[in-house]
Amino acid sequence: MTATEASRNFSNLLDAIERGETVRITRGNHVVAEMKPPRRRTGADLRSALDRIPPPDDRFADDIAAALAHVSSEGNDPWAGA
Numbered sequence: 001m002t003a004t005e006a007s008r009n010f011s012n013l014l015d016a017i018e019r020g021e022t023v024r025i026t027r028g029n030h031v032v033a034e035m036k037p038p039r040r041r042t043g044a045d046l047r048s049a050l051d052r053i054p055p056p057d058d059r060f061a062d063d064i065a066a067a068l069a070h071v072s073s074e075g076n077d078p079w080a081g082a
Contacts, residue, residue: 003027 006013006025013035016023022036 001025003032 001009001013001023003025006023013023017035017037020037022034024031025033025035
């Protein structure tokens, strides 16, 4: 489909993609875009991605503890009355 056709028939283009079709958009006889339905993401995808990330090191835990040491629920609320 040419870019002009895609522009003029955008609703039909989206309908085709929603039906599962992959549509290639051309400009000047070469493909400039490919539109297709999104890949459905699952919890397994997230777990797989997280498995590739190394766990935080001890310094990370120390940094969190140091930051929390500066947090207090006592004292004045700077947002009171805002």
